[in-house]
Amino acid sequence: MLFAFNDRAEAKLTRIGRREIVIARIDNVLRDPQSIAALGFAQPYAEDRSNLYPGLRAAMPESFSIALRSWLTPALQRTGMLEDGQVILRDSSYFSVVTTPSRDLLPIQRIPHYDSTDPKLIALVIYLCDPPFGGTSFYRHRRTGYEEITEDIRENYQIALDNDMRVHGPPPREYMNGDNRLFEAIYSNPLTFNSAVVYPCRALHAGNIEKHFERPKDKSGWRLTITALLQSA
Numbered sequence: 001m002l003f004a005f006n007d008r009a010e011a012k013l014t015r016i017g018r019r020e021i022v023i024a025r026i027d028n029v030l031r032d033p034q035s036i037a038a039l040g041f042a043q044p045y046a047e048d049r050s051n052l053y054p055g056l057r058a059a060m061p062e063s064f065s066i067a068l069r070s071w072l073t074p075a076l077q078r079t080g081m082l083e084d085g086q087v088i089l090r091d092s093s094y095f096s097v098v099t100t101p102s103r104d105l106l107p108i109q110r111i112p113h114y115d116s117t118d119p120k121l122i123a124l125v126i127y128l129c130d131p132p133f134g135g136t137s138f139y140r141h142r143r144t145g146y147e148e149i150t151e152d153i154r155e156n157y158q159i160a161l162d163n164d165m166r167v168h169g170p171p172p173r174e175y176m177n178g179d180n181r182l183f184e185a186i187y188s189n190p191l192t193f194n195s196a197v198v199y200p201c202r203a204l205h206a207g208n209i210e211k212h213f214e215r216p217k218d219k220s221g222w223r224l225t226i227t228a229l230l231q232s233a
Contacts, residue, residue: 002032012024013079018145023200024198026198027194054098055096056097060095072124073088089232099216101214101215103173107165121202122232124228127195128193135189137206139204
């Protein structure tokens with residue numbers, strides 16, 4: 001079975017920021033990560049214009065999603081990140097490769113983002129590359145102190161962010177990687193091959209991409225990951 005997960009892998013929880021947002025790190029996720037990485041490097045990638053991901057993506061097959069959900073649900077239940085009886089019902093999963101040069105980033109791609117205000121939507125990133133590629137960081141918006149965007153503060157956050165843009169101008173043409181005048185990093189999850197990070201989709205976050213990034217010349221320059229949005233109930 002190609003998409004085989006390591007049943008002995010344990011999720012380790014960390015609480016970050018003033019809100020004590022719960023994130024999970026899991027090491028040794030896949031039983032045969034080299035084969036999955038090879039599959040990822042062989043995919044026919046395309047831009048997804050319905051998404052703000054700064055690169056190329058290729059949808060994972062349903063066999064991956066079935067294996068992922070059946071493995072991750074009990075792993076997160078054991079830690080309490082999922083409550084007893086709470087399960088992952090569905091997911092949207094992709095091989096993902098960052099390819100957009102810094103100079104071509106839209107303003108919204110140059111700051112931390114949140115994926116959804118839905119409290120039952122979580123995100124997962126499996127790293128299929130090695131350092132010196134970077135992991136994933138989580139941020140606090142300086143003006144408001146927000147670290148995660150819930151539905152009741154979403155509009156206020158947008159107003160504050162728009163005001164930031166009027167006062168300071170658009171963010172520099174570079175990837176978000178560490179503190180700047182608008183945001184401060186509250187935690188950085190390091191990248192190691194075949195590890196994963198799981199976090200609430202409403203947390204402000206960004207991949208640790210080199211600030212002045214150029215499109216990779218070949219696949220040796222790929223920051224290959226599997227990214228997934230997971231709906232629980």
